[in-house]
Amino acid sequence: MENIYTLKKQNLISFIKSLNKSSDVYLPARDNKNNVFNFFSLKEIEEDFSFSSQNDKRYSMELIEKTRLSPKHILFPQYEKLLDFHYEKNPENIEDVKIELEVTPPERKSIIFGLKPCDVQGISRMDKVFSEGQFTDPYYIKRRANTVLIAIGCDTVFDDCFCSMVGGSPYNFDNSDIGLMETDGSYVVFVYTDKGEAIVENNEYLETTSDKEKVSLKSELKEKDEKSSKKIESMWPGTKYEDIPDIMDKSFNLKIWEKLTEKCISCGACTFVCPTCYCFDIRDEKDNKQGQRYRCWDFCTSYIYTLEASGHNPRESITKRYKNKVNCKFNYNYKRHGNLYCVGCGRCIDVCPVDMDIREIVAAILEESKVKDK
Amino acid sequence: MNQNRNINEKLISKVSEIFGQVSLVVGYCRGNSPLKVSPCLIDEKKDISNLIFNKLCINNLATYAYKLSKKVEGNIGMVLKPCDSKAIIQLCAEGLIEREKFRMITVGCSGIIDYKKILKEIGRQRIISLDIGKDNIEVETIDGKKSLSTKNFYAEKCYWCDISDNPLESDVFIENDDKLEVEKKDKYADIKDLENLSIEEIYSYWQEELGRCIRCYACRNVCPMEVCQDQCIVHLDYPNWESQMATAEENKFFQMIRVMHLAGRCVECGECERVCPQNISIFKLMKKMNQVIDELFGFSAGIDISQKTPLLTYKTIEENIEEEKLT
Numbered sequence: 001m002e003n004i005y006t007l008k009k010q011n012l013i014s015f016i017k018s019l020n021k022s023s024d025v026y027l028p029a030r031d032n033k034n035n036v037f038n039f040f041s042l043k044e045i046e047e048d049f050s051f052s053s054q055n056d057k058r059y060s061m062e063l064i065e066k067t068r069l070s071p072k073h074i075l076f077p078q079y080e081k082l083l084d085f086h087y088e089k090n091p092e093n094i095e096d097v098k099i100e101l102e103v104t105p106p107e108r109k110s111i112i113f114g115l116k117p118c119d120v121q122g123i124s125r126m127d128k129v130f131s132e133g134q135f136t137d138p139y140y141i142k143r144r145a146n147t148v149l150i151a152i153g154c155d156t157v158f159d160d161c162f163c164s165m166v167g168g169s170p171y172n173f174d175n176s177d178i179g180l181m182e183t184d185g186s187y188v189v190f191v192y193t194d195k196g197e198a199i200v201e202n203n204e205y206l207e208t209t210s211d212k213e214k215v216s217l218k219s220e221l222k223e224k225d226e227k228s229s230k231k232i233e234s235m236w237p238g239t240k241y242e243d244i245p246d247i248m249d250k251s252f253n254l255k256i257w258e259k260l261t262e263k264c265i266s267c268g269a270c271t272f273v274c275p276t277c278y279c280f281d282i283r284d285e286k287d288n289k290q291g292q293r294y295r296c297w298d299f300c301t302s303y304i305y306t307l308e309a310s311g312h313n314p315r316e317s318i319t320k321r322y323k324n325k326v327n328c329k330f331n332y333n334y335k336r337h338g339n340l341y342c343v344g345c346g347r348c349i350d351v352c353p354v355d356m357d358i359r360e361i362v363a364a365i366l367e368e369s370k371v372k373d374k
Numbered sequence: 375m376n377q378n379r380n381i382n383e384k385l386i387s388k389v390s391e392i393f394g395q396v397s398l399v400v401g402y403c404r405g406n407s408p409l410k411v412s413p414c415l416i417d418e419k420k421d422i423s424n425l426i427f428n429k430l431c432i433n434n435l436a437t438y439a440y441k442l443s444k445k446v447e448g449n450i451g452m453v454l455k456p457c458d459s460k461a462i463i464q465l466c467a468e469g470l471i472e473r474e475k476f477r478m479i480t481v482g483c484s485g486i487i488d489y490k491k492i493l494k495e496i497g498r499q500r501i502i503s504l505d506i507g508k509d510n511i512e513v514e515t516i517d518g519k520k521s522l523s524t525k526n527f528y529a530e531k532c533y534w535c536d537i538s539d540n541p542l543e544s545d546v547f548i549e550n551d552d553k554l555e556v557e558k559k560d561k562y563a564d565i566k567d568l569e570n571l572s573i574e575e576i577y578s579y580w581q582e583e584l585g586r587c588i589r590c591y592a593c594r595n596v597c598p599m600e601v602c603q604d605q606c607i608v609h610l611d612y613p614n615w616e617s618q619m620a621t622a623e624e625n626k627f628f629q630m631i632r633v634m635h636l637a638g639r640c641v642e643c644g645e646c647e648r649v650c651p652q653n654i655s656i657f658k659l660m661k662k663m664n665q666v667i668d669e670l671f672g673f674s675a676g677i678d679i680s681q682k683t684p685l686l687t688y689k690t691i692e693e694n695i696e697e698e699k700l701t
Contacts, residue, residue, distance in 0.1 A: 034583075034586070034652075034653055035494055035653050036586065036652055036653055065497065065498050066498070068651055069588070069651070069652075078589070078620045079618065079619040079620055079621075156499075156500075156516075157500065158498055158499070158500055159406075159407050159499075159500050160406075160407070262415050263412075263414065263415060263438075265437060265592075265595045266603070267590055267591050267594070267595035267596065267649075268590040268591055268592070269590040269592040269649065269651050271590070272588045272589075272590045272651070281618065283611075283614075283617075283618055285614065285619075294618075294619060296618040296619060296620065297588075297589075299590070302591075303604035304604070304606075304609045349406060351592075351649075353433075353592050353595075353645070353648070353649035354412070354413050354596075355405045355406060355410050355411070355412035355413065359406075
């Protein structure tokens with residue numbers, strides 16, 4: 001299924017509002033009061049929201065910049081209740097225990113509007129983790145099935161953008177349900193999936209295109225993609241991203257790791273803003289005979305992450321922890337799922353308190369491994 | 375930027391001089407964007423020339439003091455701004471590090487520019503160049519050039535700083551020809567504003583602020599005084615003091631733990647607020663507690679190595695605490 005429509009720029013707002021009727025629309029908005037720029041649910045901020053930034057409303061939509069947090073929290077919340085439990089014990093017979101469990105799977109239908117292509121790539125990586133292999137995650141899968149992804153191509157490339165270094169590009173709409181390309185007076189709406197078609201079907205603001213137009217719009221998209229990719233200069237010229245996993249394997253014991261990672265302060269800022277970091281912890285909290293099981297984000301740079309009950313910690317030093325983090329993204333998950341688990345959004349670089357730069361670290365490892373090869 | 379070159383040269387030559395006495399130097403190097411500098415740990419003589427010092431050196435490098443003191447054999451040189459040196463003083467006063475192990479290379483400071491304020495002004499953009507002058511900051515982005523008035527872009531702590539040219543403790547002092555010239559601000563102005571609100575308004579203020587915390591622990595980990603982060607009570611399972619559910623309530627509790635833990639210890643470097651990905655104004659909490667400690671005990675952290683933090687010791691009679699009021 002592939003279809004192409006056009007949407008006049010002045011109709012964008014009405015278009016988004018029409019989507020918000022049957023689903024919850026999430027969109028990138030700046031909270032001008034607190035200077036925070038993240039994905040917000042339109043229904044939650046509607047009262048004090050404007051689509052234009054030239055306004056004194058608290059929230060305003062913005063489609064050019066990248067949000068501070070990745071949109072992963074919409075599909076994989078910071079904390080999430082998995083089940084409620086309640087139990088009764090028979091005082092006469094200790095083996096007689098009654099346990100009641102209650103599971104409430106997420107039902108909400110949502111549309112995420114204004115995703116960057118790297119954000120969509122991030123979500124596609126999450127999909128593989130939670131829905132492939134022996135163990136699948138019903139909560140994520142349910143939520144994901146009810147979510148439509150609308151991406152918008154990037155004409156502006158920021159200091160920390162590096163999608164084209166890890167196999168993406170600023171106009172790559174793979175895995176999106178719908179992709180938007182900005183042209184002079186309108187947006188071109190590329191619909192790639194049935195899910196996408198279902199939400200725009202018969203939408204009064206979209207205009208159909210002829211077969212001839214479709215062909216030329218497709219080639220325009222391709223052209224834009226190639227052109228915008230070139231804006232990003234590779235920090236590892238000469239190395240193909242597919243080759244990085246094997247180089248990482250060979251480089252595991254290089255001494256340089258220590259030098260590259262020793263300034264890390266082991267916080268979780270990079271992990272929590274990352275669109276592909278999926279680690280979580282599961283905990284039970286109970287009060288007397290009832291309570292709940294929930295999961296919450298966890299981060300591998302933390303000392304406690306690998307601390308064992310015995311007191312032994314296999315990744316005691318930050319070097320070991322950070323090396324694992326880089327390998328998780330550039331090696332292990334490539335072998336497991338066939339993709340690098342870094343999509344080049346650069347959010348980790350933006351938020352790092354001590355200016356760690358994953359591009360520089362990978363570049364230094366690639367360089368050092370070449371020296372070693374000689 | 376001549377001034378910068380001058381101070382960089384002085385710094386590099388001083389560090390080269392003492393390099394034999396120390397096996398590692400913690401300093402600032404060029405960062406990954408024109409707006410940022412990066413902390414760097416130098417253990418080879420050839421890398422000393424990478425050191426820089428300019429108005430963007432906002433990190434408090436004393437953050438590394440405690441961990442490195444456990445790890446590094448030999449002495450450690452540390453490039454510090456006069457305000458950062460307070461953290462070293464406080465760590466020494468508490469016996470967490472040994473004064474002899476550190477060579478404090480203190481650089482006179484003409485005020486630090488807060489890159490977050492610049493970003494707020496220009497938006498996140500591709501920055502081509504940045505030139506910070508005495509009066510103006512010239513930023514060139516892909517959208518064109520912009521001139522900002524330097525005096526509005528200093529880090530908040532600079533507006534009440536009175537030790538910029540006069541560190542309380544140092545081994546090597548590098549004088550800066552540039553001096554800090556700012557219009558002084560009241561340190562507690564924002565706290566007063568908050569305290570003028572009703573209880574309900576203050577409650578909803580913090581509900582909103584900490585409601586957006588994602589519990590990344592950057593504030594805790596960047597703090598030079600929070601040395602027990604690997605054994606933090608927040609992560610304890612038995613007893614489970616603190617839920618990992620990042621609700622506003624739990625996040626407030628987490629900050630409460632931090633505030634109590636830093637009572638009389640916080641040296642007000644403001645790093646916690648700087649590193650917050652969600653721009654939560656947690657520095658206010660720290661300042662408030664310090665104000666209370668000052669009122670009760672007449673004590674400020676990071677001033678005197680020989681003075682004990684009031685909550686780490688006791689007096690049989692506290693002059694400013696009326697005991698009958700406590701019961």
